[in-house]
Amino acid sequence: MTKTAYSHRHWNLYMNKMNFFLLHIALITSLISCTGASNNTIESISAKTSEDSIVSDTIIPEYPDIAKEYLLGKFNPQNDTMFVKVPSQYCLLRVEYIHKDVLEPFIAMYEAAAKEGINLGIISAVRTFDTQKWLWNQRYYNSSDPKAVVKSILSYLAMPGTSRHHWGTDIDMMNTKLNFFETEEGKKSYQWLKDHAAEFGFYQVYTAGRPTGYKEEKWHWSYMPVAKEFQKQYREKITYKDITGFNGSETAEDLNVIEDYVFGTDTVNI
């Protein structure tokens, strides 16, 4: 997490406290003076407080104990209160679900980008273990060298049980084809995200030039106030015994998948 984001959050906390304080001052003033002018002050401050409500969502929520099933993608987002459906106008392909604490900051970021003609529509948000397994097994094929097969799939796709998409904190936006980011639209969108996504809590985790892990993904952004809790608890709770149940899973430990891929994220800019 960058200093900018932390200071942004602290500033928001400060501003929320200030608004609360000012509201009370205004309320006391109006009780003493009983004038319409003070009531107008209350109304304008109340309006400001509700306008600023988006920023209060950047306060880090508390996740004391995340069950292993959530870390591994073993749930059904359609009937689980940890996830909410993303309104269809924000999705480019199909109905998507997302972690409940990520929707509002995502919409705030989407709307800010839309004002500059940028479409941050979602391609993929939460993915369950079973969905990831389906994607994985489609790419897997039998070979005398299963590690080589698995390594090539791991260029862009996570093993089931190791994807940040299980957490609902990470989203693929705009377009997942490399050549999109060579177009004017792609370049402009990516530059906007690099300049502004952190203001909303979102970070590119698969940046260029990392020593391990997936290749660069300009479309994949992570809401770090929540994702960092999942990361922390993944490290504490998940072992290679949990990474099983799909083709090639026996290679996970030899390929150091947890360390190199789950934790092979950007450590410089986040």
Ligand SMILES: [Zn+2]
């Ligand atoms: Zn992704």
